[in-house]
Amino acid sequence: MPYGPHTMADRARMLATVGIDSVDELFADIPVALRASRLDLPEPEPELVLAARLESLAARNRVDLASFLGAGVYRHYSPAAVDQILLRGEWYTAYTPYQPEISQGTLQSIYEYESLIAELVALDVVSASHYDGAAATAEAALMTCRSTRRERVLVSRAVHRQYRETLATYFLGGELELDEIPVVADGPDAGTTDLAALERLLAEADRPVAGVIAGQPNFFGLLEPMAEIGRLAHATGALFVAVVEPVSLAVLAPPGAYGADIAAGEGQPLGIAPQYGGPFLGILACTDGLVRQIPGRLVGMTADLDGKRAYVMTMRAREQDIRREKAASNICTNQALLALAASVYLACIGPHGLRDVAALGAARAAELEAALAAAGAPRLHPGPYLNEFVVRVPDAPAVHRRLLERGILAGLVLAEAEPGDPALADGLLVCATEVTTAEEIDRFAAALADALADAPAVEPGARTAATAGAVR
Amino acid sequence: MSVGGSKLQSTIFEKSRPGRGGGKVPHAPHDALERIPAGARRAAPPALPEMNEPEVVRHYVNLSQLNYSIDNGFYPLGSCTMKWNPKLNEWAARLPGFAGLHPLAPDSTAQGTLQLLWELEEQLAEISGMRAVTLQPAAGAQGELTGILMIRAYHRSRGEPDRTEVLVPDSSHGTNPATATMAGFSTITIPSAPDGGVDLDAFRAALGPRTAAVMITNPSTLGLFEARIGELLEAVHAAGALAYMDGANLNAILGRFKPGEAGFDVMHFNVHKTFSTPHGGGGPGAGPVGVGDTLVPFLPAPRVLREADGTYRLERAGERPGSIGRMRSFVGNTGVLVRAYAYIRAHGGSGLREVSDDAVLAANYLKARLAGTYDIPYDRACKHEFVASAASIKKATGVRTLDIAKRLIDHGYHPPTIYFPLIVEEGMLIEPTETESVETLDAFAEALIAIAAEAYETPELVREAPHGAPVRRLDEATAARQPNLRWRPMAGAETPCPD
Numbered sequence: 013m014p015y016g017p018h019t020m021a022d023r024a025r026m027l028a029t030v031g032i033d034s035v036d037e038l039f040a041d042i043p044v045a046l047r048a049s050r051l052d053l054p055e056p057e058p059e060l061v062l063a064a065r066l067e068s069l070a071a072r073n074r075v076d077l078a079s080f081l082g083a084g085v086y087r088h089y090s091p092a093a094v095d096q097i098l099l100r101g102e103w104y105t106a107y108t109p110y111q112p113e114i115s116q117g118t119l120q121s122i123y124e125y126e127s128l129i130a131e132l133v134a135l136d137v138v139s140a141s142h143y144d145g146a147a148a149t150a151e152a153a154l155m156t157c158r159s160t161r162r163e164r165v166l167v168s169r170a171v172h173r174q175y176r177e178t179l180a181t182y183f184l185g186g187e188l189e190l191d192e193i194p195v196v197a198d199g200p201d202a203g204t205t206d207l208a209a210l211e212r213l214l215a216e217a218d219r220p221v222a223g224v225i226a227g228q229p230n231f232f233g234l235l236e237p238m239a240e241i242g243r244l245a246h247a248t249g250a251l252f253v254a255v256v257e258p259v260s261l262a263v264l265a266p267p268g269a270y271g272a273d274i275a276a277g278e279g280q281p282l283g284i285a286p287q288y289g290g291p292f293l294g295i296l297a298c299t300d301g302l303v304r305q306i307p308g309r310l311v312g313m314t315a316d317l318d319g320k321r322a323y324v325m326t327m328r329a330r331e332q333d334i335r336r337e338k339a340a341s342n343i344c345t346n347q348a349l350l351a352l353a354a355s356v357y358l359a360c361i362g363p364h365g366l367r368d369v370a371a372l373g374a375a376r377a378a379e380l381e382a383a384l385a386a387a388g389a390p391r392l393h394p395g396p397y398l399n400e401f402v403v404r405v406p407d408a409p410a411v412h413r414r415l416l417e418r419g420i421l422a423g424l425v426l427a428e429a430e431p432g433d434p435a436l437a438d439g440l441l442v443c444a445t446e447v448t449t450a451e452e453i454d455r456f457a458a459a460l461a462d463a464l465a466d467a468p469a470v471e472p473g474a475r476t477a478a479t480a481g482a483v484r
Numbered sequence: 485m486s487v488g489g490s491k492l493q494s495t496i497f498e499k500s501r502p503g504r505g506g507g508k509v510p511h512a513p514h515d516a517l518e519r520i521p522a523g524a525r526r527a528a529p530p531a532l533p534e535m536n537e538p539e540v541v542r543h544y545v546n547l548s549q550l551n552y553s554i555d556n557g558f559y560p561l562g563s564c565t566m567k568w569n570p571k572l573n574e575w576a577a578r579l580p581g582f583a584g585l586h587p588l589a590p591d592s593t594a595q596g597t598l599q600l601l602w603e604l605e606e607q608l609a610e611i612s613g614m615r616a617v618t619l620q621p622a623a624g625a626q627g628e629l630t631g632i633l634m635i636r637a638y639h640r641s642r643g644e645p646d647r648t649e650v651l652v653p654d655s656s657h658g659t660n661p662a663t664a665t666m667a668g669f670s671t672i673t674i675p676s677a678p679d680g681g682v683d684l685d686a687f688r689a690a691l692g693p694r695t696a697a698v699m700i701t702n703p704s705t706l707g708l709f710e711a712r713i714g715e716l717l718e719a720v721h722a723a724g725a726l727a728y729m730d731g732a733n734l735n736a737i738l739g740r741f742k743p744g745e746a747g748f749d750v751m752h753f754n755v756h757k758t759f760s761t762p763h764g765g766g767g768p769g770a771g772p773v774g775v776g777d778t779l780v781p782f783l784p785a786p787r788v789l790r791e792a793d794g795t796y797r798l799e800r801a802g803e804r805p806g807s808i809g810r811m812r813s814f815v816g817n818t819g820v821l822v823r824a825y826a827y828i829r830a831h832g833g834s835g836l837r838e839v840s841d842d843a844v845l846a847a848n849y850l851k852a853r854l855a856g857t858y859d860i861p862y863d864r865a866c867k868h869e870f871v872a873s874a875a876s877i878k879k880a881t882g883v884r885t886l887d888i889a890k891r892l893i894d895h896g897y898h899p900p901t902i903y904f905p906l907i908v909e910e911g912m913l914i915e916p917t918e919t920e921s922v923e924t925l926d927a928f929a930e931a932l933i934a935i936a937a938e939a940y941e942t943p944e945l946v947r948e949a950p951h952g953a954p955v956r957r958l959d960e961a962t963a964a965r966q967p968n969l970r971w972r973p974m975a976g977a978e979t980p981c982p983d
Contacts, residue, residue: 013838014830015568015760017921023842026849026922035841038848038865039740041709048742051833052610059572062829066822070581072596074589081586084813091508093541095578101555102548105569107898108766110561113953114893116492117551118765121544124496127971131530137969140766143622146813177810181784184633184808185668235524263517265526278813287577288597289587289814290622291768303967309766314963316955320492326963332625333904337661337671344625344659349764352544359496359540362505363532371512378519396521416590424588431801446509 078452079421082400082443084172090283091360112324119323122311125351128358132261133275134268135297140309141347142294145278146175150182152276155305156223156251164189165223168205170230203232203393214248227255233400242271262366274298283357293350307341369446373399376444383457388464400443408440414463420456490549497971500533550954552898558924562869562901562913565735565757573823587814591797598796601788604825613742614774619816620784627752627771628663633808634782635697635726647696655905660699680706680862691723701730705905707869717747734758736867739837750775759824770820781806842918843868850916853929857936869915871908878910883939883946885910891949895931
């Protein structure tokens with residue numbers, strides 16, 4: 013065993029102390045009929061061999077592409093200090109801070125995380141973190157139901173599809189209702205939540221709504237009329253959940269400013285690597301009034317017996333290990349190490365740096381928009397966006413494949429990500445951040461222009477029918 | 485003790501000075517945000533701290549030294565399997581090919597990670613005796629929810645929506661009943677038998693046409709193998725219900741007991757326990773779920789598939805209509821799963837069996853060392869952990885298990901899990917794991933024996949412990965009654981800022 017300490021003499025001494033001859037005696041209580049068949053696994057590998065195997069697997073992934081892919085996970089520069097801190101064993105090999113006297117580091121770091129996110133979202137209560145943006149959004153939806161004692165939630169179709177799918181799964185148990193608010197089809201507001209439809213959905217008298225969920229920016233990168241959505245929700249006694257992207261909050265109005273009761277979102281952009289989907293950081297925050305409804309760990313400031321400032325997990329009566337079947341959620345773990353990453357990132361980058369990150373993304377995205385339009389791919393939606401937008405590309409899936417051959421990851425093919433929506437059949441969702449270079453934008457635009465010049469002329473109608481069938 | 489000399493820190497907000505920091509990213513052009521309508525813009529910037537890099541790094545290094553961790557020393561926290569976290573695994577997860585891969589990258593550009601995930605699913609299926617595994621759940625508790633939602637879908641697919649009850653023993657983890665509630669079931673709690681095992685008769689009496697599932701932790705949270713598990717599983721299936729195994733204690737039975745072979749229908753793995761992924765101060769984890777044949781159609785989407793030509797891909801939207809759907813965004817906590825994969829490959833089948841053999845031997849050794857000083861409520865061969873109790877000490881001296889746990893801190897150890905399972909008076913659940921040397925086990929036993937002596941001779945010394953930690957016991961009541969959950973400029977006024 014590679015990490016075990018025991019010599020043969022150690023084992024002999026331990027067996028003698030226990031008073032047995034063989035360790036097999038300690039497994040005698042497993043009924044013979046239920047004993048395991050042989051473990052048929054590969055042979056153990058020495059570290060040198062295993063390291064080479066892992067390097068060769070990692071090398072089979074293509075991370076050398078000029079990438080314009082975002083769609084909920086964003087490439088950002090993470091200052092070198094962030095990972096250096098995360099590599100300290102005192103952080104990553106500690107357990108949940110159940111013994112506060114020897115966990116003040118973790119506890120204070122979580123308190124500071126809660127405070128930093130509270131500043132960003134302008135809401136006072138922040139959980140110690142959830143699994144990811146999708147799970148945090150699902151927990152937010154359940155909070156609205158518990159709090160209003162209503163059983164129906166409305167979610168904008170312009171919220172990430174995977175978030176909506178996660179919501180649907182979390183709603184199975186309580187047999188709660190989830191209705192989708194359509195998106196405006198055309199005109200200046202195309203691609204944003206349809207306010208008239210929202211009003212109609214809220215007006216169904218016998219089906220009162222617990223919560224309304226919309227994203228800022230939304231999945232298509234567009235800015236939503238959040239204050240108006242919140243007003244409509246509140247007018248019928250529903251709560252308003254804002255799904256937010258944390259870097260954008262350096263420049264966009266925070267949820268607390270436009271009346272959101274709960275904010276949820278994916279904290280990955282705060283210094284956390286894409287890692288093919290996780291571990292990420294589920295941000296969940298709410299107003300003071302909802303503090304007893306928020307699931308997950310909370311850390312508070314208190315004092316020790318000498319009056320010295322100290323930190324402790326608090327309001328634990330909401331949690332599963334105390335309340336069991338009456339708990340607010342079954343959540344046990346949080347994403348403490350990722351919350352630490354986000355905190356170190358924010359402390360390193362500072363308020364001005366975060367504004368620069370958000371504004372640089374907007375500037376690069378504007379350059380990208382101009383370059384792609386010149387190459388023959390105009391935007392699909394006319395409304396304002398921050399750093400992500402949809403372009404219209406004839407036969408988008410095929411063009412996306414051709415660009416991949418030239419080392420360009422041309423964003424997300426919406427015909428595959430949002431199958432069945434003809435309005436999006438020609439769409440590519442692309443984004444830029446502060447790490448996007450002018451050279452990458454030039455390469456993308458040039459390759460796109462080539463691909464469009466080579467493409468056979470197809471009637472728009474025929475094209476839509478052909479691509480609508482393509483499903484990821 | 486390493487953390488004893490560490491200094492408490494004021495908050496990053498108190499350390500902030502306007503104008504400090506910068507130099508990490510270029511400045512944005514002045515007109516970068518002109519396109520953003522005024523109404524959508526933030527009026528005042530968030531009050532984030534302004535610090536330079538040396539201050540930030542010292543803040544977090546000094547805070548880290550207030551923590552106890554595996555890298556510091558012995559951490560016998562029962563039920564949590566605080567084993568060594570191999571350094572190779574940290575290196576591997578940070579390889580740019582793994583860390584830099586976008587989760588929506590086309591399958592053709594993600595073949596290395598997809599192969600690793602596919603192989604890990606196969607390995608976990610072999611270890612558990614299950615047919616198939618999903619790696620999607622983000623943690624053990626989410627794995628439980630995944631499993632119970634699959635059970636719900638199974639009963640509904642058979643036209644039995646009235647199976648609304650989940651049975652759990654009273655020794656279970658709190659997540660089990662909380663999960664049942666979240667999945668829309670009611671929980672029936674079954675008392676344990678006097679020997680600490682499942683009370684077969686009580687289960688039989690509670691099983692019926694309304695039973696959807698039974699959730700069992702095996703070995704139990706008392707560290708005991710459920711010897712009657714075969715009969716229980718038969719009774720569960722005879723009643724038309726399914727059997728869920730909480731895999732929290734898998735570290736005891738690798739290569740000795742495969743839950744799927746024995747008849748469990750579904751189980752979750754806590755990779756941060758059995759497969760050495762670091763606990764991270766409370767997360768991240770990952771909670772893969774293994775299922776037998778009956779539940780395969782209901783697995784969450786997307787699954788990782790291997791094509792006939794040896795390439796790998798993710799399932800496409802709608803490809804498997806019976807799926808319960810998605811538990812979270814993307815495929816799972818891949819960065820955590822890379823570490824678990826490395827751990828399994830380092831050990832192989834023979835090494836994993838040795839892991840359990842040594843973990844169980846260490847627990848029995850420590851139990852033997854402590855018997856005579858502490859009560860051992862269930863004095864038979866334990867698995868990877870055991871319960872000791874200070875009930876007799878408390879009766880004689882007034883010193884409680886909590887006090888003994890806090891006094892262990894002064895002796896340089898992380899305390900065991902205390903007052904869990906709830907059914908043991910003054911219980912402490914001790915789990916040494918397989919990666920601790922016999923010298924460490926001896927020194928820990930001697931510390932606990934010395935504290936028992938202190939309880940008789942100088943009880944106030946134990947009752948007021950810890951004495952050498954960065955802080956003394958905390959005022960948890962005020963923290964809960966008047967919660968201070970975020971920094972405000974004046975929030976720390978009553979509790980003095982550390983120097």
